[in-house]
Amino acid sequence: ASSQEKVDLCLAHGASAGIVYPRQPLDRSQQKAFADEIKAAGGGGVDIVYDAVGGDYAEPAVRALNWEGRFLVIGFPAGIPALPLNLTLLKSCQIVGVFWGAFVMSRPDENAANLAELFALYEAGKVKPHISARFPLEEAADAISMLGERRAEGKVVVTVA
Incomplete structure (x- = not known):
């Protein structure tokens, strides 16, 4: 998150950990420190990264992935990252682009089912x-x-x- 207040809000809503990310640009040592911080927050690594930021934050997040982890590319307002692809081999991980607009257009029935499930979770009080x-x-x-x-x-x- 961009501030401690936002981390605190996430923790209050059930997150198990949170990090205030450093401001860009990040040099190599800052990227390594950020990757270490992500790993520590995940108890030694993370299984999934939801990256809606990109930029200098992407590579440390990939480095923090566990074996067979998944990196979800959602957006990149901080810049389009260049990732060393050897990381995917070393971690046997997946990098997946998530383009919701295209999904809605190409798979309307699946999208409707997903929305129905989401609204059911909301009505049950599980999504707040x-x-x-x-x-x-x-x-x-x-x-x-x-x-x-x-x-x-x-x-x-x-x-x-």
């Missing part, structure tokens, strides 16, 4: 999204600013009366 703020539609620009300034610690909801 944290709402940082609610804005009426007239203040949608303020909601977007909150997201752009990275002040949101959860979902930002725009309501339509």
Whole structure:
């Protein structure tokens, strides 16, 4: 997470560990230290990385994967990373691109089933999204600013009366 407050929120919602990531750019020693921190948070390594950031954070995350781990590429606002592919061999891991928009278009039935399962979990109280703020539609620009300034610690909801 980008702040201790966001880590604390994740821990309060059931995360077993959390890390405040260092600011880019990361030199080699900082990347190694970050990989070690990820490994420690995972009890010696992690099975899955959900990477919505990319940039200098990707390689340390791959290095922190356990044997046969999975690295999910979600996005890369911090930059498109260049990964040494020998890591996939050494860890026997998978790097998987997750492009939800294309999935929705190419597999609408599977997407509908996934959404039905997600809503069932929500209705059962097993998924509890944290709402940082609610804005009426007239203040949608303020909601977007909150997201752009990275002040949101959860979902930002725009309501339509």
